[in-house]
Amino acid sequence: MSRIEARRDEDRGEGTVTAGPLVDRLLGGLPPEAVLTDPDVTASYAHDMASFCPAGSPAVVVLPRTVEQVQHVMRTATELRVPVVPQGARTGLSGAANAADGCIVLSLTKMDRILEINPVDRIAVVEPGVVNATLSRAVGEHGLAYPPDPSSWETCTIGGNIGTASGGLCCVKYGVTAEYVLGLDVVLADGRLMSTGRRTAKGVAGYDLTRLFVGSEGSLGIVVRAVLALRPKPPEQLVLAAEFASGAAACDAVCRIMAGGHVPSLLELMDRTTVKAVNDTARMGLPESTEALLLAAFDTTDPAADLAAVGALCEAAGATQVVPAEDAAESELLLQARRLSLVALEAVKGTTMIDDVCVPRSRLGELIDGVERIAEKHRLTIGVVAHAGDGNTHPTVCFDATDPEESRRARESFDEIMALGLELGGTITGEHGVGVLKKEWLAREIGPVGVEMQRAVKQAFDPLNLLNPGKLF
Template structure:
């Protein structure tokens, strides 16, 4: 009979309490049975073999920087944490790929490949603390995905441990390959519900020039959104195009003086890594911004100044943590509806009398409205959060562009997907996890499949 890996397992209540949640602390979490801090592939295999034999739920975890409750504990579960699997196994300069374990931090990989003249573009706002495994689990995007794409666009191959402990490899190191179903894409974004990723092969690019940036100030978010459409409609593709509304600026200013003019309604930050053509791209951005009623535009003259302009945007997540509680939305809409989205969010904030700070990847139409509240406002905050998701769907968008479904948005998935799509999700889940032990209750609720389900009691 298989046992949990002794040297990697603890049931210390204080340690279990520390690992109960990701950063979606407002989502429910239960009391785990044990925590396995895996240090090898065998630890992961042994844990899943034991869980399968004993019909115990397993919640995979990495750095626990997620915002949808996807790594929150369930009562009686085993937390399987892979953050100690953190080796960069190979950087192949000739093939422009890297092979890493899931616990490698995004920024650590980016720095390592940069030393060899290469570039790993996916850069979520949490890149300094989020892991490659977690990025794969949610198909994370980031600020540079407008130009370069999301995590899934760079994943070539995976090593995955299935629910019963079998080890499977998907994909290949080559740039092309269509032998069989694209199982790599299936696991990217599956949030630990189909298997546990233990190795990732990613594509790299030649190093880009250090970026320059520009920031434009507007009286309204609608004007900023019009500038986005005008600039991209002119055929430009900046490395990043980020929006912060007045509420977000207010939240960040509590951490750091951004030096922004008083009374700003919104800022739009453009970044260009086009080398000698960067000044031309930013001049075009300034033209679009001024055409759309920008009150002021500042263009950086060197990369260090550009880094300072982007710093305020990168502080947003930390700024939101200063509030007693938060619900961070992740809606993505067609860019032509971006202004309608942000205007609608402002109306929702007034309707429910809550504070909503909106920022995000304007170039992708992917906004992160955060309902920031104290616990006395919890009901109104949840209603406002739901209203924002409904607005996103009404505008032809999606409930999550990059954060994942997790627990936070699971009940909304059925509103976005049609019946045939939900059925397909359930069949895939049943095939790969027939006992329903892998991260149950996330994305697709195992109870809906009619198969053996794990007790979902949570506190």
């Protein structure tokens, strides 16, 4: 059965429920249609979108609709000592949502209500299954904006965004998910419900447990409600595209823009490999003669003036052509090309490993040059797309997963890119999380004392190690 067919069965309530202590206990507090045990259906929930990440076979998939049902699942899991893997839309890229053998997969996609939008307090209260784009459009009707916009914003959920502390294209001006989560309701491993944070603009009462849960990848508790900060809706942005003869020149332009005090709403980089892949996939007509394409956007009251100033800086850095968009429609076309980058690169060879290394902006050029050397060394196609204004790069290794030798080289190149990122004073993940893919690299980045302290936090919240075991460390 395909994943799509499995979801259709799920939506019709046709999951097959079999007998057994675990399923019987779950059915004591969940309706039959919320408990799925058909192996074809449960297999479709086994993993997210990451490559090279092992995934087990879940014993059961549950789809609760209420907080009380989530509490029942966790009480049952604690009583029977069954691991629980929380999931959103499974768009993640680190294996953080991958199932463990015999686990309960706790899919929160049915908890998808926007509970409140408050224009005065500038907050939204949502359940974890709300899709990012759905929330953005809903608050837009009130003249507000929810800025975090991952590339998968049309499908990814707020709960998943919180779990991985995700970013997006607009981070250079507006920041990441963690900066917009004011408060949470969390079901703990033993089924207790805890509230963290606040609804107010300020609040410093006690330890910041809200921030602790953001980015914890479902390893400390189950987020069942979130209070999110909103901003006034900005004017429509205009985008500029600048072509460069080298990645180094494009990175020089980025440094000039940021050092000049400009605050673009978006500053993105696509290398030649990525530009060609997007054209091959969607016939976007992007300039394939360029070695690097830099997209800059402003959503200010006079974006044309800001683009002109940035365009001059790009030319000073060696841009061969600078083309500002004439209107919002042309701007959106350029952004669509950027959002298609990862999908397009996957089509190059059928499989990708998407790295997520973030370095200081001043060393962005060194990283891009290093990735090029690594690609040549391993005889691989590696496209680079980056949130250049943040120094957050996504070197994407394209390879044939059916070729063991090429797969080995892909994995080696991936590790070398992460090592390069640390060498340049960066981090192994800017927004995708650790999951399974980068466990050993987390230990290298934070060191033995850091690992010890993080394990102590995990022990305090989840002493039986039931929540998303095997992730992070």
